[in-house]
Amino acid sequence: MSLLIHGGIVVTSHRVGPATLYVEGERIARVGKASAKSAETFNANGLLIFPGVVDAHVHFALPVAGTRSADDFHTGSLAAAAGGVTTFIDFTLGHPEVSLPEAVERRLSEARVSVVDYSFHAEMVGWRPERLWEIPAVRELGVRSFKFYLAYSDSGRRTSLGDLKVAMEAIREIGGVAMVHAEADELVDQKGGPFPWARPALSEEVAIAEVGILARRTHCTTYVAHISSASGLSALLSARSAGAPLLGETCPHYLLLDESVYSRPDGHLFSVTPPLRTREDQEALWRSLARRRLQAVATDHCPFTRAQKDPYREHPERIPSGLPGVETLLPLLFSAGVGSGRLRPSDLAWLLSEGPARAFGLWPKKGAVQPNSDADLVFIDPKATWTIHAKDLHMAVDFSPYEGFSVRGKIVGVLSRGEWVYRDGEILARPGRGKFIPWQK
Ligand SMILES: [Zn+2]
Structure with a gap:
């Protein structure tokens, strides 16, 4: 599977700016002026893209x-x-x-x-x-x-x-x-x-x-x-x-x-x-x-x-x-x-x-937005506002220390190794797809 992500602002530790990302399989293949004919596309207009x-x-x-x-x-x-x-x-x-x-x-x-x-x-x-x-x-x-x-x-x-x-x-x-x-x-x-x-x-x-x-x-x-x-x-x-x-x-x-x-x-x-x-x-x-x-x-x-x-x-x-x-x-x-x-x-x-x-020895497989890194990406709508309520969260606990906190910025999508695991409020990941990542090198 390949995915072309365009229109978003990519955020890394040293740079914030518009970039097109091309994801091939589980990894980021290209960052920048990427294009691909056969890829599925995702329009990230107005979104910040974090590692x-x-x-x-x-x-x-x-x-x-x-x-x-x-x-x-x-x-x-x-x-x-x-x-x-x-x-x-x-x-x-x-x-x-x-x-x-x-x-x-x-x-x-x-x-x-x-x-x-x-x-x-x-x-x-x-x-x-x-x-x-x-x-x-x-x-x-x-x-x-x-x-x-x-x-x-x-x-x-x-x-x-x-x-x-x-x-x-x-x-x-x-x-x-x-x-x-x-x-x-x-x-x-x-x-x-x-x-x-x-x-x-x-x-x-x-x-x-x-x-x-x-x-x-x-x-x-x-x-x-x-x-x-x-x-x-x-x-x-x-x-x-x-x-x-x-x-x-x-x-x-x-x-x-x-x-x-x-x-x-x-x-x-x-x-x-x-x-x-x-x-x-x-x-x-x-x-x-x-x-x-x-x-x-x-x-x-x-x-x-x-x-x-x-x-x-x-x-x-x-x-x-x-x-x-x-x-x-x-x-x-x-x-x-x-x-x-x-x-x-x-x-x-x-x-x-x-x-x-x-x-912890996971860089740059994890935590990076660059070619060859795992395509682990978070899409945030920086303008959306919402309020934290424990009942809306997925954790198996019936209270949140942040109950009632109002938050600006909402996660709209999450890619894990090129696969959507969360999108528009819905979890799409199946149990067991997560992998153990050993210390690299
Ligand atoms: Zn601890």
Whole structure:
């Protein structure tokens, strides 16, 4: 199948302008003055064409606190398709008794129902330096990023700084990335739940400073997940200027919500780790995005329904922590970022597509609009306005933290490897068409 797309404005990290795109099979064949006699054509007049979004941080079907995150790989990937996310990166499930290659194989079979493409980070839970051989072994399976927690010693998920250093040396050897959940455990009140009074920004700042020193000394590229605070951000920037190879991510909820929601009657639904912070933190994060000091905005999509959260209203230490986000990432960032003038459209192509694709070895197969890249494209009508209601979304969760938000910019179509997976409000993708995308090169 071939498709000629004309009349649209193509947005990449370095250029915004009119271009004709010629898609042949699963890939972009030509960009520019393309023409083709036999192709189907799509008139993108008045639309912006972004590279497909790479959401580098989602948790579908995650067992946690005696339950499971509400979206599995099917519903989660439907939500992704509708949100212009053509590649998501989920996590294997780390366990002291399960080798990393075995964990990758298990997760691959769970993800098989996905409607869009995906990749994995190897979660390092209960991992010990005796298992060093597993790091090059999963490289052979196409996985080269490894997720560590500096928090959660209570549930055994924390990696000690000593073990982290050993792992980082091995990850550097294979040209991979250490991804870190940076909260210093000793500065967290384990009983207080996922709220700012129990998990202060200080714990983030200290953990990022520690990780920065290890990254500088081991030369291991290190990606700090879900930066929530101005002080965490400045710890990242100072470590980077001291020579640490640090990459950074923030999430839409830290940009669009603040801690005032916790005093609402339904405030417990906003439980997320790290917690939401102040307006000043938000502003610092937005400024860093405009200067492209972070590599990605990713969602940490980990939704729980009201029925899953409500019973723990009075037991904050046991409430499942996490928010939905994969379906609303691009529309919200487009509206609040580009619509308000805080970001240029090209910044969005960097933060949502090119930056994460480069960080995790998927570039330029993913995250690019250029010849030979996968034809993953999102068509946005920049003038259309709509209002977010959980009931209209495809995620398997009955509330949205952004309920009632009015959004300017609407996704009208999504191509994944040359195939329409979403068009005019309808999902067209069949389960199982998504593919595992290994780290390239
Ligand atoms: Zn996460």
